[in-house]
Amino acid sequence: MTNILAISSSPRRNGNSELALRSFCLAAEEKGISVELIRLQELRLEPCRGCELCAKDGRCVVKDKMQPLYEKVAAVEGLVLATPIYFGSLSAQLKIFMDRFQCWWQAKYRLKKPFVLLEEGKAGYLISTGALQRADFADNAVAIAKVFFHSINYNYGGSLSLQGLDHKGEIDDDPAALKSAYAAGKEFVNGYLL
Numbered sequence: 001m002t003n004i005l006a007i008s009s010s011p012r013r014n015g016n017s018e019l020a021l022r023s024f025c026l027a028a029e030e031k032g033i034s035v036e037l038i039r040l041q042e043l044r045l046e047p048c049r050g051c052e053l054c055a056k057d058g059r060c061v062v063k064d065k066m067q068p069l070y071e072k073v074a075a076v077e078g079l080v081l082a083t084p085i086y087f088g089s090l091s092a093q094l095k096i097f098m099d100r101f102q103c104w105w106q107a108k109y110r111l112k113k114p115f116v117l118l119e120e121g122k123a124g125y126l127i128s129t130g131a132l133q134r135a136d137f138a139d140n141a142v143a144i145a146k147v148f149f150h151s152i153n154y155n156y157g158g159s160l161s162l163q164g165l166d167h168k169g170e171i172d173d174d175p176a177a178l179k180s181a182y183a184a185g186k187e188f189v190n191g192y193l194l
């Protein structure tokens, strides 16, 4: 069974946020926790249509590659999201992924039949990378992630925002950044998954 679903949401394969995500997940794998990494860019997900058809049964009528992701998020214990900071927010790919959980919002708040119960103790984490030396530029992304995890009944397990990373793969020249991602993974696993 997969215990962590790792979502990479940069359009750049092996970009900074994805490499930070991999370091984070390495700490989990070393503890015997299995990880599945998914790149949203490869899935070409449709945005939420706001059609409200999910109000009927909590299911999304858009039959694209989001469908298996609902099952995975319901099954795993940890959900780790990685994003580049784009104009002080999440990548569009990650926002689309989050918005597509509107059906879970309906299931929780309108139908009172959530797909995940808070008591199950599942936990979510956000990793972001940005070019500027402005930690506060990640604040919006963190705030959005908190709302998202709350809405899908995942406990908010924390966030790591890394700055000063611009070009693709630049994080490989920043051992301190990779180390902090690894340390964050260790802390997350110890706090929520073991």
Ligand SMILES: Cc1cc2nc3c(=O)[nH]c(=O)nc-3n(C[C@H](O)[C@H](O)[C@H](O)COP(=O)(O)O)c2cc1C
Residues within 6 Å of the ligand: 010, 011, 012, 014, 015, 016, 017, 018, 083, 084, 085, 086, 087, 088, 089, 129, 130, 131, 132, 133, 134, 137, 165, 166, 167, 168, 169
């Ligand atoms: C459209 C766009 C918007 C960006 N906006 C910001 C920003 O608001 N703040 C910042 O620090 N970096 C910004 N950046 C830089 C990226 O966040 C940075 O290069 C990041 O490390 C990329 O991660 P990735 O390699 O995983 O894609 C932006 C980059 C792009 C392409």
